[in-house]
Every structure is written in C-alpha cells, then in structure tokens.
Amino acid sequence: MFIDAHAHLDDPVLAPRESEVLAAAKAAGVGAIVNASSDLPSSEASVALAARHPEVYAVVGVHPHEAKTYTAEVEKRLISLAKAPKVVAFGEIGLDYHYDLSPRDVQKQVLETEIQLCASLALPVVFHVREAYEDFNAIIERNKKYLTRGVLLHCYGGSAELAKYYGKHFDAYFSFGGVLTFAKHKDEVLAVIPKERLLLETDCPYMTPVPFRGTPNEPKNIPLVAGKMAELIGASREEVERITTENALRFYSIKL
Numbered sequence: 140m141f142i143d144a145h146a147h148l149d150d151p152v153l154a155p156r157e158s159e160v161l162a163a164a165k166a167a168g169v170g171a172i173v174n175a176s177s178d179l180p181s182s183e184a185s186v187a188l189a190a191r192h193p194e195v196y197a198v199v200g201v202h203p204h205e206a207k208t209y210t211a212e213v214e215k216r217l218i219s220l221a222k223a224p225k226v227v228a229f230g231e232i233g234l235d236y237h238y239d240l241s242p243r244d245v246q247k248q249v250l251e252t253e254i255q256l257c258a259s260l261a262l263p264v265v266f267h268v269r270e271a272y273e274d275f276n277a278i279i280e281r282n283k284k285y286l287t288r289g290v291l292l293h294c295y296g297g298s299a300e301l302a303k304y305y306g307k308h309f310d311a312y313f314s315f316g317g318v319l320t321f322a323k324h325k326d327e328v329l330a331v332i333p334k335e336r337l338l339l340e341t342d343c344p345y346m347t348p349v350p351f352r353g354t355p356n357e358p359k360n361i362p363l364v365a366g367k368m369a370e371l372i373g374a375s376r377e378e379v380e381r382i383t384t385e386n387a388l389r390f391y392s393i394k395l
C-alpha cells in the first residue's frame with residue numbers, strides 16, 4: 140500500500156472528478172491520501188473530504204500565497220477545524236518568494252503565528268518553502284520550542300546541506316513527488332536523508348511525473364514516484380513502498 144502524503148483533491152481541476160480520482164488511486168494501490176490546504180475555504184473542503192471518504196485525511200492551514208487572507212476570524216475557524224477527527228497536521232504553511240502573492244513581511248508574520256498556533260493544537264507541521272530558505276530558517280530557529288510534534292518539508296527543494304541541518308535540529312521528514320522524475324541532483328539530496336524520514340507525495344494536480352507531464356497529476360501516479368525514488372536510493376520499489384508508508388503513518392499518527 141502507498142500513501143500520498145500531500146495532495147489537493149479539492150483543487151478545481153480534480154474536484155469535479157472526485158469519485159473517479161479516488162477510485163483510480165485505490166486501483167493503483169494508494170490506500171490513504173492526505174489532503175493539504177491553502178486557505179480557509181480549502182481547509183473547510185479538506186475536512187469535508189476526509190469526512191466523506193475513509194481513505195482521505197486532512198491538513199488545515201494558510202499557505203504563504205494566501206497569507207494576506209489570515210485574520211483573527213480565520214484563525215478562530217482554523218482552530219475549530221483542527222479539532223475534527225481526521226485532521227492530522229497543520230499546513231501547508233511557510234514562505235514563498237517565487238511569486239510573492241502575499242507581501243513577504245506578511246508571510247513571515249503569519250508563518251510565526253501559525254507555528255505557535257499548531258503547537259497549541261498539538262499537531263505536526265507541513266512546511267512549504269520556495270526561494271526563501273534564509274528567512275525560513277531564521278523563523279524556525281527562534282520558534283524551535285513550538286516545533287515539537289514533527290515537521291514535514293513538503294516537496295523538498297532545498298540542498299543536501301540544509302536537509303542535514305533540518306534532520307539534526309528538528310524532527311524533520313521530507314516528502315518528494317513527481318519532480319524526482321525530471322529534476323537534477325535529487326540523488327545527492329536523497330543520499331543524506333535517512334530512509335525512515337522519506338515520504339511520497341503527488342502535490343496533485345501539480346508536479347506530474349514523467350511520462351505524464353502536461354496533464355493534471357493524481358494520486359494514482361504515486362507508484363511512478365516510488366519507482367524513481369527506488370532507483371535514486373538503490374532500493375527496490377517494494378522497499379520504498381513499505382518504508383514511506385510506515386513513515387507517513389508515523390508522522391501523521393494515522394492508524395489504518
């Protein structure tokens with residue numbers, strides 16, 4: 140059984156085909172899907188998805204792109220949603236300086252607020268970081284006391300040296316998706332991450348793996364990511380399937 144540790148089933152590209160997408164995932168051996176959120180509406184949608192489908196779990200929070208939408212009212216509702224039975228983490232939160240869809244100062248302020256909030260909720264954190272590692276590292280360092288339930292660097296795009304830093308100083312896990320099938324130097328990063336810290340994800344409908352790039356990604360493509368990870372770390376696909384599933388269950392505290 141595979142676990143898709145980070146998906147966006149509520150995205151408008153996939154939502155109209157919800158039942159079809161989930162059926163295809165099941166047929167591909169994907170036994171659980173963790174649906175991440177980007178703002179309050181998607182957090183509401185994630186919790187609703189998890190309630191409708193036994194194989195779906197929810198992550199709630201405000202993405203750095205949407206940091207400008209974070210208010211006291213949003214926070215109050217997120218706290219309520221986080222108490223739903225199948226909410227397994229807070230996220231995806233972080234910093235994204237590639238598009239700057241929210242001002243950087245707002246992103247940093249909201250990130251600190253959300254880190255402290257997830258600590259009060261006793262949830263692990265799913266981080267999104269793009270072209271912002273220096274500021275991100277400064278923020279997590281000074282908020283380290285709040286990050287005690289584990290952190291997931293989703294779609295990890297940092298260096299091998301940074302991966303070693305996160306592994307040494309934080310209870311860090313790393314998830315990888317379709318980018319493994321087309322990006323360079325991922326073998327160097329994977330080489331420094333212990334196997335018991337690796338997860339598989341699709342980030343669907345984004346990051347579609349080869350040979351399906353150009354089409355919407357789906358959880359059914361997880362076996363392709365597993366195959367590429369196996370090749371890069373010198374393991375069998377079966378071993379990758381077993382290890383990454385055990386890791387996802389442990390990180391998210393999911394009991395199947």
